Amino acid sequence: MGCDAGAVAAAIREAAAVITEHRDELVRLDQAIGDGDHGENLKRGFGFVVARLDESTPDTPAAVLKLVATTLISKVGGAAGPLYGTAFLRAATALGDGPELTPELISTALRAAVDGVVARGKAEVGDKTMVDALVPAAKAQGSTVGEVLRAAADAAEAGAESTVPLVARKGRASYLGERSAGHLDPGARSSALLLRSFADST
Amino acid sequence: MKKIINDPTTIVADALRGMALAHPGLLRITEDPAVVARADAPVRGKVAIVSGGGSGHEPLHGGFVGPGMLDAACPGAVFTSPTPDQVQAAVTQVDGGAGVLLVVKNYTGDVLNFETAAELVAADGIDVRTVVIDDDVAVRDSTWTAGRRGVGGTVLLEKIVGAAAESGADLDTCERLARAVVGNVRSMGIALTAPTVPHVGEPSFTLAEDEMEVGIGIHGEPGRSREPLADADAIVAALLDPILDDLPFAEKSRVLLFTNSMGGTPLLELYLAHGIAERMLAERGITVERRLVGPFITSLEMQGMSLTLLRLDDELTALWDAPVRTAALRWGA
Ligand SMILES: Nc1ncnc2c1ncn2[C@@H]1O[C@H](COP(=O)(O)OP(=O)(O)O)[C@@H](O)[C@H]1O
Ligand SMILES: [Mg+2]
Numbered sequence: 001m002g003c004d005a006g007a008v009a010a011a012i013r014e015a016a017a018v019i020t021e022h023r024d025e026l027v028r029l030d031q032a033i034g035d036g037d038h039g040e041n042l043k044r045g046f047g048f049v050v051a052r053l054d055e056s057t058p059d060t061p062a063a064v065l066k067l068v069a070t071t072l073i074s075k076v077g078g079a080a081g082p083l084y085g086t087a088f089l090r091a092a093t094a095l096g097d098g099p100e101l102t103p104e105l106i107s108t109a110l111r112a113a114v115d116g117v118v119a120r121g122k123a124e125v126g127d128k129t130m131v132d133a134l135v136p137a138a139k140a141q142g143s144t145v146g147e148v149l150r151a152a153a154d155a156a157e158a159g160a161e162s163t164v165p166l167v168a169r170k171g172r173a174s175y176l177g178e179r180s181a182g183h184l185d186p187g188a189r190s191s192a193l194l195l196r197s198f199a200d201s202t
Numbered sequence: 203m204k205k206i207i208n209d210p211t212t213i214v215a216d217a218l219r220g221m222a223l224a225h226p227g228l229l230r231i232t233e234d235p236a237v238v239a240r241a242d243a244p245v246r247g248k249v250a251i252v253s254g255g256g257s258g259h260e261p262l263h264g265g266f267v268g269p270g271m272l273d274a275a276c277p278g279a280v281f282t283s284p285t286p287d288q289v290q291a292a293v294t295q296v297d298g299g300a301g302v303l304l305v306v307k308n309y310t311g312d313v314l315n316f317e318t319a320a321e322l323v324a325a326d327g328i329d330v331r332t333v334v335i336d337d338d339v340a341v342r343d344s345t346w347t348a349g350r351r352g353v354g355g356t357v358l359l360e361k362i363v364g365a366a367a368e369s370g371a372d373l374d375t376c377e378r379l380a381r382a383v384v385g386n387v388r389s390m391g392i393a394l395t396a397p398t399v400p401h402v403g404e405p406s407f408t409l410a411e412d413e414m415e416v417g418i419g420i421h422g423e424p425g426r427s428r429e430p431l432a433d434a435d436a437i438v439a440a441l442l443d444p445i446l447d448d449l450p451f452a453e454k455s456r457v458l459l460f461t462n463s464m465g466g467t468p469l470l471e472l473y474l475a476h477g478i479a480e481r482m483l484a485e486r487g488i489t490v491e492r493r494l495v496g497p498f499i500t501s502l503e504m505q506g507m508s509l510t511l512l513r514l515d516d517e518l519t520a521l522w523d524a525p526v527r528t529a530a531l532r533w534g535a
Contacts, residue, residue, distance in 0.1 A: 027402055035421040036402045037282045044211075044279070073318065074235075074287040077256075077278045078311040081285060082318050120314060171310045172423050174347035175340075 003101035003145050003202075008061040009053050011201035012068055016046035018197040019190070029186035033173035037078060038186040045076035045084075061101050065092035065109075079171055080187055083117050083130065090116035106148045107141055114138035121170065128168035128180065130187035133159040137195055146202035153196040160188035203403045210400035214257045214277055221264060225529050228268050232295075235288035238264035239274040243296040249367040249376050250274070250296040253305035253360060254289060255312055256281040258397070259420055262357060262499045265530030271364035272305075272528070273298075280399050280502075281421045283311035289319030293328060301329035301373035303380065305360055307352025308336035309421075329373060333380040335359055337389045337510065339448045340417025340426045351419050354462050354510030355387035357498050358522075361531060365524035379521070383512065388445045391508030392437060393418040393425065395466060397501045416440055418508075420464070420501040434471075438478040441509040446486070451511060453487035458494070458522060460510035465500035467507050472496070475507055492522055498530065 019026075019042050026039030049071045058064050065088045073085030094112035095105055114134040123129040125136075133156040140152035163185040168174045173185065207213050215233050222231040230241045244250065253263045254276030263275035273296035276284035293302050302323070306316045316332060323330045337355030341347055363380045371379070393415040396405035399422060406422025409415060414437070417426030432440070451457060461476040463469070476495050483490055491514055499508075512518070525535030 031402065031406055031422075035281045035423045036399055036406055037279070040401050041279070041282055074285050077282040077285045077315060079283075079309075079314060081283075081311070082314040121310070169346055170348055172348070172421070175351065175419060175423055175426075177347075177426070 003061070004099055005058055005060050005064050008064045008101070009057045011198050012064060013050055013053065014201045015194050015197040016050045018193055019043055019046045022190075022193055026186050026190055029184055029189055032183045033168065033176055033180045034186060035172055038080060038190065041076045041078050041080055042190055045072045045081065048075045060095075060097050060099060062092040062095040062097055065089075065095065079121070080190070083121055083187075086116040086120045087113040101145055103142055103145050103148050106145050110140060110148075110152055111138045123170040126166060127170040128163045128166040128173060128185050128188075129170050130185070130191045132163045132166070132185065133157075133188040133191040135159070137191070146199065149195065149199035149202055153192065153199040156192040156195045160184065160192040163188045203398050203400070205398070205400060207400055210403070213400050214279060217257070218264075218277065221529070228527070228529065229264075232291070235285070235291045236277050237274055237288060237292045237295060238267050238277065239292065239295050240267055240269070242269075243273050244298040245273070246298050247300050248298045249300045249371065249373050250293070250298055250302045251305060251360065251364050251367050251376070252276070252289065252292050252296060252302055253356070254278065254284040254292070255307055256283055256421065258399070258502045259499050261530035263360070266357070266360050266364075266528050268526070268528035269535060270368045270524060270526035270528070271360055271531065280401065283309065283315045286315050286319035286322055289316060290322045293319070293323045293330065294326070297328050301331070303363065303367070303373065303376050304330060304332040305356065305363070305380065306332055306334045307356055308334050308349050309351060310348050331373060331377045333359075333377060333384065335384050337384070337387045338419070339388050339390050339444045340419075353391060353420055354389040354460055354499055354508050355383065355512065357494070358387060358458060358460060358510065358512050359383040361526060362518055362521045365521040365526065369524065379517075382518065386449070386513040387510060388448050389508055389510040390441045390445050391418045391420070391425075391464065391506060392416050392441060393464060393501075393504055393506035394431070395505040397422045397465070397504040399502070418464075418506060420499060422501060422504070434475055435478055438475050438482060438509070441507075442479060442482055445509060445511050449513065451488055451513060454489065456489045456491045456514045456519075457483070458492040458512040458514055459483065459490045460494040460498075460512070462499055462508045462510065463497035464504040464506035464508065465497055466503045466505035469496065472507060479509055491519060
């Protein structure tokens with residue numbers, strides 16, 4: 001793909017479709033160790049994102065991500081709304097106002113996004129949250145945008161799987177104590193889904 | 203799923219429309235973003251008390267909006283915290299120039315969204331403070347969890363701080379009183395059945411006929427442990443003991459006892475449980491000076507109950523007794 005604002009907007013639309021497709025799965029994961037709203041919240045939020053992109057496509061990749069961020073912050077609620085909102089906002093800031101993405105910019109934006117999530121939620125790797133998928137993904141490098149995103153998606157999927165045996169120490173799942181072990185964290189799963197869909201869009 | 207709804211995705215907005223019609227003159231409700239405000243807001247020179255949280259806990263929080271309690275409530279989607287723009291809109295509507303106190307239940311989502319909102323509001327030049335309530339003794343060590351949840355104590359906090367603000371207390375005083383309530387209130391709940399979130403369509407967890415979930419939250423998140431169903435005496439003891447262990451509710455302590463239905467437990471059973479709780483407290487020499495019994499912080503149609511104990515002093519008692527006029531609590535006014 002080209003890596004201009006149009007391509008980034010197309011990737012976001014694709015991600016919205018993936019979230020909608022996996023809504024029930026995310027609901028079930030959140031029912032097991034949370035309150036069952038994760039899939040619905042994200043589906044609602046990305047639905048609004050697509051509606052705003054239909055109105056107008058911003059003219060830089062950063063502006064597209066900023067639109068995603070402000071929409072998620074104002075429409076999702078729950079823990080995931082501000083966390084994903086912060087991630088997209090930090091990524092947008094890191095991109096600057098260039099018209100095209102480069103592999104280096106993608107790596108930098110990923111790191112900024114993940115640092116933002118960690119700063120807001122104060123979770124560490126091993127706490128059984130989306131941070132377990134995101135921190136390994138932020139180390140991704142490559143010589144093309146596609147390579148970076150594929151490496152990030154691979155790392156996020158492995159990171160998400162690693163949450164299964166963990167006992168949650170952050171978020172709603174932590175109230176379960178030992179009973180949270182044996183379940184995939186819904187936020188880690190949605191992070192992996194988003195990154196995989198970005199990789200597939202390149 | 204059996205519910206009286208048209209469309210699970212519009213349930214909150216649909217209910218708010220009915221609520222506005224049910225309480226004309228008391229409430230002013232806007233839909234986008236969703237805010238339930240006092241009809242006479244902003245009240246000039248009065249500290250505004252704003253709260254909010256996921257829907258599905260009615261009458262919390264919208265049912266507590268009115269003179270002597272909240273100035274505004276922000277209802278989120280079912281069991282989902284409200285968003286920052288909602289909180290910002292609420293604050294802007296009710297700020298009377300004397301500052302705003304945000305009352306936040308301790309859940310990651312609520313804390314993060316209110317934190318973001320507080321930043322936005324402060325940037326508008328409004329003096330805003332936040333008090334996080336975490337009264338649920340079912341959740342222990344906060345270094346290993348997101349910390350204790352905010353549950354029944356929230357109702358008492360909103361009443362007491364609302365009364366202070368109504369009587370002209372300044373923002374510092376309101377904040378101090380809110381922290382005094384947080385420091386002196388503890389709760390614990392159990393569930394006999396699970397709630398069904400409308401957009402999910404099936405119960406949040408499954409409990410066998412002969413099981414109960416001890417240490418339940420108010421969002422269908424499972425509790426601390428699953429136990430064989432017991433009789434009322436044993437259930438009340440299972441709720442009361444961890445509360446009494448947690449704070450030194452010593453002999454001669456004066457308390458407010460709040461016996462709450464989670465939505466599906468009828469008053470007949472609730473009064474029965476309340477009676478047992480009063481007897482058990484009396485046996486320990488603890489004086490119940492005030493009480494509240496009913497469904498005030500619920501979890502949709504979940505059968506179950508919670509007990510909340512607040513240690514009283516003269517100041518808190520007077521504020522509890524002060525007039526209040528809201529959809530769900532009303533006395534002296
Ligand atoms: N402090 C935190 N830091 C990072 N991620 C978190 C934190 N708390 C929760 N999460 C993530 O949020 C997910 C739950 O999101 P969601 O269901 O939308 O929120 P809520 O718990 O408010 O219902 C969890 O699966 C977890 O990955
Ligand atoms: Mg959830």
